[in-house]
Amino acid sequence: xxxKLIFAAFLVLASVAFVSCEKSCKTCxxxxxxxxxxxxxxxxxxxxxxxxxxxxxxxxxxxxxxTTKWECN
Numbered sequence: 001x002x003x004k005l006i007f008a009a010f011l012v013l014a015s016v017a018f019v020s021c022e023k024s025c026k027t028c029x030x031x032x033x034x035x036x037x038x039x040x041x042x043x044x045x046x047x048x049x050x051x052x053x054x055x056x057x058x059x060x061x062x063x064x065x066x067t068t069k070w071e072c073n
Contacts, residue, residue, distance in 0.1 A: 024052065025048040025049075
């Protein structure tokens with residue numbers, strides 16, 4: 001029984017180690033357009049995993065003729 005518990009613990013630790021190595025990261029910045037023309041942008045920052053997913057799924061914000069959106073690469 002003790003061998004089975006040690007083996008199970010090893011499998012859990014090994015799977016966590018492999019998953020943590022698979023980070024997907026991108027550099028994202030907020031870009032503002034006025035009437036469809038580039039106006040300004042923020043400095044780019046690197047985002048990974050859940051933060052990146054939230055940013056990539058954030059809707060563009062349009063007020064009047066000004067649109068601000070996230071751009072990642």
